[in-house]
Amino acid sequence: MKLLSSLLSPYVRKVRIAAAIKGLSDRIELVPIDTNVPDNPAINRANPLAKVPALVVDGLAIYDSHVICEYLDAEAPAPLLFPKDAAARIKTLTLGALGDGILDAALLLVYEQRFRPQEKWHEPWQQRQQGKVDRALDALEQNPPTWAQSPDYGHLTLACALGYLDFRHQGHWRSGHPKMVAWLDAFARAVPAFEATRPQA
Ligand SMILES: N[C@@H](CCC(=O)N[C@@H](CS)C(=O)NCC(=O)O)C(=O)O
DSSP states (O other), X not given: OEEEEOTTOHHHHHHHHHHHXXXXXXXXXXXXXXXXXXXXXXXXXXXXXOOSOEEEETTEEEOSHHHHHHHHHHHSOSSOSSOSSXXXXXXXXXXXXXXXXXXXXXXXXXXXXXXXXXXXXXXXXHHHHHHHHHHHHHHHHHSOOOOSSSOOHHHHHHHHHHHHHHHHSTTGGGTTOHHHHHHHHHHHHHOHHHHHTOOOO
C-alpha cells in the first residue's frame, strides 16, 4: 500500500496512527506529496480533490482519512478502531467528526494566511472558524471523552486535532482546558505512535 502523504498533515497523522495501532505500518510505503504547489499531478491523479492522505491499494485510490482508517480497520482484526455495536459506532464517528471539524477550521485559518495576500485576510471569517474550534474545545472540556480497553478512531482523530493546534496554533488551546490537556497526555501514553508521528517543522 502506498500512502500519498505529507508528514506535516494532521489527517495523514490520523492514518499513520491508525496503521500503527492495527500493526500495519510495515505494509505502508509513505510517498511524499507537496500539496502547496497548485495542480500537482502526483496527487491529482489519485485524488481529484488534490488532498492528502490518499491510500493506493492495488491501483485503487482510497480517501479521505476517515475512509482510509475504516479500510485499515478491516485489514487486521484487533484492536477495533470502529466499534461494531451501532450505538458505540455512532458515538465514535461523532467524536471523529468533532475532531475533523476542529482540524478543518484550524486548517482553513492556516490556509487563509498561506494562500491569500494579507490585504485579503478577513477578520470576521477568521473569527467564525476560531469560534468553531473554541466551542468544540469548551464542549470537550465539559465532558472529556473516555475509552475502555484502548482508544478508537474518534479518540485518535481528536488527538491529531489537538496536536495540530499545538503545531500550527502555538498551543493556545491549552490554557483554559486543563482536563483536555490531561486527556491528550493520557492518549500519548496509551498510543506511542502519537509521539512517533509528531510533526517536525
Ligand atoms: N477531509 C480530508 C482533509 C484532507 C486535507 O485537507 N489535507 C490537506 C493537508 S493537511 C491537503 O491536502 N490540502 C491541500 C488542499 O486543500 O489543496 C481528510 O480527512 O483526509
